[in-house]
Amino acid sequence: xxxxxxxxxxxxxxxxxxxxIGHLVEYIQTDIWVRFQRLRGHRCLYVCADxxxxxxxxxxxxxxxxxxxxxxxxxxxAHQRDFAAFGVQFDHYGSTHxxxxxxxxxxxxxxxxxxxxxxxxxxxxxxxxxxxxFLADRFVRGTCPKCGRPDQAGDNCTCGHTYSPTDxxxxxxxLSGATPVLRESTHLFVQxxxxxxxxxxxxxxSGALQEEIANYLKGHFLGEELRDWDISRPAPYxxxxxxDSPGNYWxxxxxxxxxxxxxxxxxxxxxxxxxxxxxxxxxxxxxxxIGKDITYFHTLFWPGMLKTAGYSLPTKVRIHGFLTxxxxxxxxxxxxxxxxxxxxxxxxxxxxRYFYATKLTPRVEDLDLGLEEFAQKVNTDLxxxxxxLASRVGKFAHGTGLSPQYPDDGGLFQAAAEAGHExxxxxxxxxxxxxxxxxxxxxxxxxxxxxxxxxxxxxxDPNREAELRDVCTVALNLFRQLSVYLAPVLPDLxxxxxxxxxxxxxxxxxxxxxxxxxxxxxxxRMMDRIQIEDxxxxxxxxxxxxxxxxxxxxxxxxDSDQPLKDEPLxxxxxxxxxxxxxxxxxxxxxAEQVPEANKLLKLTLSLGGEETRQVFAGIKAAxxxxxxxxxxxxxxxxxxxxxxxxxxxxxxxxxxxxxxAEVFLLGLDEGAKPGQRVH
RNA sequence: GGGGCUGUAGCUCAGUUGGUUAGAGCAGGGGACUCAUAAUCCCUGGGUCGCGGGUUCGAGUCCUGCCAGCCCUACCA
Numbered sequence: 001x002x003x004x005x006x007x008x009x010x011x012x013x014x015x016x017x018x019x020x021i022g023h024l025v026e027y028i029q030t031d032i033w034v035r036f037q038r039l040r041g042h043r044c045l046y047v048c049a050d051x052x053x054x055x056x057x058x059x060x061x062x063x064x065x066x067x068x069x070x071x072x073x074x075x076x077x078a079h080q081r082d083f084a085a086f087g088v089q090f091d092h093y094g095s096t097h098x099x100x101x102x103x104x105x106x107x108x109x110x111x112x113x114x115x116x117x118x119x120x121x122x123x124x125x126x127x128x129x130x131x132x133x134f135l136a137d138r139f140v141r142g143t144c145p146k147c148g149r150p151d152q153a154g155d156n157c158t159c160g161h162t163y164s165p166t167d168x169x170x171x172x173x174x175l176s177g178a179t180p181v182l183r184e185s186t187h188l189f190v191q192x193x194x195x196x197x198x199x200x201x202x203x204x205x206s207g208a209l210q211e212e213i214a215n216y217l218k219g220h221f222l223g224e225e226l227r228d229w230d231i232s233r234p235a236p237y238x239x240x241x242x243x244d245s246p247g248n249y250w251x252x253x254x255x256x257x258x259x260x261x262x263x264x265x266x267x268x269x270x271x272x273x274x275x276x277x278x279x280x281x282x283x284x285x286x287x288x289x290i291g292k293d294i295t296y297f298h299t300l301f302w303p304g305m306l307k308t309a310g311y312s313l314p315t316k317v318r319i320h321g322f323l324t325x326x327x328x329x330x331x332x333x334x335x336x337x338x339x340x341x342x343x344x345x346x347x348x349x350x351x352x353r354y355f356y357a358t359k360l361t362p363r364v365e366d367l368d369l370g371l372e373e374f375a376q377k378v379n380t381d382l383x384x385x386x387x388x389l390a391s392r393v394g395k396f397a398h399g400t401g402l403s404p405q406y407p408d409d410g411g412l413f414q415a416a417a418e419a420g421h422e423x424x425x426x427x428x429x430x431x432x433x434x435x436x437x438x439x440x441x442x443x444x445x446x447x448x449x450x451x452x453x454x455x456x457x458x459x460x461d462p463n464r465e466a467e468l469r470d471v472c473t474v475a476l477n478l479f480r481q482l483s484v485y486l487a488p489v490l491p492d493l494x495x496x497x498x499x500x501x502x503x504x505x506x507x508x509x510x511x512x513x514x515x516x517x518x519x520x521x522x523x524x525r526m527m528d529r530i531q532i533e534d535x536x537x538x539x540x541x542x543x544x545x546x547x548x549x550x551x552x553x554x555x556x557x558x559d560s561d562q563p564l565k566d567e568p569l570x571x572x573x574x575x576x577x578x579x580x581x582x583x584x585x586x587x588x589x590x591a592e593q594v595p596e597a598n599k600l601l602k603l604t605l606s607l608g609g610e611e612t613r614q615v616f617a618g619i620k621a622a623x624x625x626x627x628x629x630x631x632x633x634x635x636x637x638x639x640x641x642x643x644x645x646x647x648x649x650x651x652x653x654x655x656x657x658x659x660x661a662e663v664f665l666l667g668l669d670e671g672a673k674p675g676q677r678v679h
Numbered sequence: 680g681g682g683g684c685u686g687u688a689g690c691u692c693a694g695u696u697g698g699u700u701a702g703a704g705c706a707g708g709g710g711a712c713u714c715a716u717a718a719u720c721c722c723u724g725g726g727u728c729g730c731g732g733g734u735u736c737g738a739g740u741c742c743u744g745c746c747a748g749c750c751c752u753a754c755c756a
Contacts, residue, residue, distance in 0.1 A: 216683050391714090437692085448720060451714095456713070
């Protein structure tokens with residue numbers, strides 16, 4: 001087999017927070033791939049770095065009263081410690097805040113200038129006069145211009161409306177509380193449209209992208225004119241100042257991917273290699289592992305930049321989905337937002353590596369960590385099947401050693417050796433789920449062999465020692481094959497296997513030849529079962545950390561303060577004001593879909609007797625019409641009727657919640673009668 | 680509304696270019712064993728392959744319409 005030269009990257013984690021189990025999907029996925037390539041004898045360089053620039057870092061450093069450099073150094077250390085603990089082995093871990101990166105950014109910039117891709121224009125942006133900084137959308141809050149809700153984010157409201165922060169009524173800076181002013185500044189843009197020909201061709205036929213991603217890009221971006229990419233930010237900004245545009249800085253997404261190259265360069269300098277050999281060499285493959293959220297930076301801007309600057313284009317951009325826990329988005333409130341550090345206190349990194357491997361496919365699908373499934377899979381597959389194989393003959397084998405010739409095992413070893421091709425293909429294609437499935441089939445075939453051979457009976461008969469040794473030889477060699485195949489995922493298990501059998505596992509080909517005639521070390525427990533209680537404790541601890549972040553404490557209920565933050569209390573009113581609103585108990589007597597409406601249901605409400613009202617309610621995503629019929633609701637009965645596209649709405653049904661599927665109708669206790677007023 | 684993806688046993692998923700009675704693991708039920716971390720082994724129940732059309736001698740697999748879910752994006756309130 002020809003040895004390949006491969007450069008691999010994972011996305012650069014942002015230096016604004018700790019690594020959590022969601023990040024780890026990607027780093028574990030990448031690390032498995034890298035270890036696999038090395039086991040196959042390929043030359044593989046794995047580089048990464050902290051992504052350190054941008055307003056968020058600047059703000060956080062200020063808030064903590066220290067320099068940005070100080071903050072990012074501490075973060076980098078924490079990140080690297082977490083990665084190391086999970087067995088993620090980089091050849092080099094750099095930082096985008098490095099001299100090498102600054103120089104490379106300058107080089108890319110020059111190329112873009114020379115290619116005539118840079119343009120300038122003035123844009124208006126909100127500016128915080130107290131904090132003396134321009135405000136990114138998320139640092140502005142104000143009243144929604146559409147629905148009038150106060151304290152909404154800079155780019156969209158909980159009502160679903162999207163707008164520009166300059167449209168907000170009464171905007172406030174979240175940094176200082178000051179009222180931002182509109183200020184004009186010059187921004188620099190990359191005219192991506194000029195690269196359309198190249199990008200279309202690359203997306204279509206380079207083979208670098210998963211099919212669904214290529215479809216998405218073609219349907220979504222390349223279908224219309226590509227917008228200019230705003231690539232600069234005015235001072236103050238933590239980043240690199242643009243040499244030929246004083247007072248302006250490269251936007252963090254310009255220098256972040258260049259950080260891949262800068263980090264490689266640092267490694268090259270330390271190891272006496274040339275950067276060109278890795279980044280301007282057709283023989284060198286380049287693989288980027290990223291999450292779906294940063295797809296378009298890596299599949300449009302980045303190839304465009306590389307092409308313009310004369311660097312190699314990615315061989316593959318391998319995009320994965322997000323992590324969900326117990327079927328839901330990770331959330332601090334439910335304790336499923338687990339940091340790497342917290343995880344490590346409760347469970348072994350090997351478990352997570354294995355579980356992720358069983359779930360990872362080449363598709364851009366979200367991956368669910370069901371805690372029950374997690375524990376069950378690790379306990380059954382790894383402890384019950386794989387390690388058990390060694391565990392059950394370990395004691396016998398220590399006495400006998402391995403047979404000088406490989407005994408008849410009914411073809412098990414041979415079959416497993418042949419399965420190696422298929423397993424390798426699956427690893428190569430990032431289809432770890434498939435690889436693991438095949439490996440577990442082998443483990444499933446191995447245990448019955450021991451069962452039927454009954455080594456424990458042989459042990460009792462001194463005349464059968466040779467037979468016993470043969471059984472051990474088979475079981476341990478099958479175990480060794482599994483360890484080789486699992487080595488990319490479980491390097492520690494491979495190490496322990498190597499120690500037990502006296503030969504380190506360093507190559508995939510070790511799965512093809514049995515180990516014979518050598519002594520066997522004393523068996524040591526290789527892996528423990530997960531206790532589900534440990535995982536529960538992990539969740540509890542994560543939850544507790546969140547509570548600690550929001551002091552108040554001592555409440556027996558752990559309701560979040562977020563709803564109140566999202567929608568603060570309205571101004572005081574008198575009882576007479578309240579009396580103007582006529583709230584009535586009503587019974588839903590009909591509930592229908594409105595075919596043309598996305599969010600609305602058409603309700604017919606009875607106020608008792610013959611009195612009915614037709615009301616359109618935005619609760620389609622939250623309620624099925626059939627289940628509403630018959631129930632009591634509270635309606636605003638004296639609201640001025642409103643003509644809507646679908647008909648007249650003669651009132652309003654009361655409910656809480658931000659909208660969408662999270663809408664909760666007000667209910668009534670037993671005994672209430674339609675038509676009764678709510679006081 | 681537009682785009683992308685998904686929909687196969689209770690759960691997690693496999694089903695290669697369409698080809699015999701649709702598979703695995705786990706969970707469930709029954710039994711066996713004791714070397715092993717209440718591990719293992721044997722047997723076993725369970726599916727109108729989201730729904731409807733079409734192409735075909737033959738469709739989970741191809742085409743089409745619809746439904747549901749997730750994501751992106753827009754609009755409407």
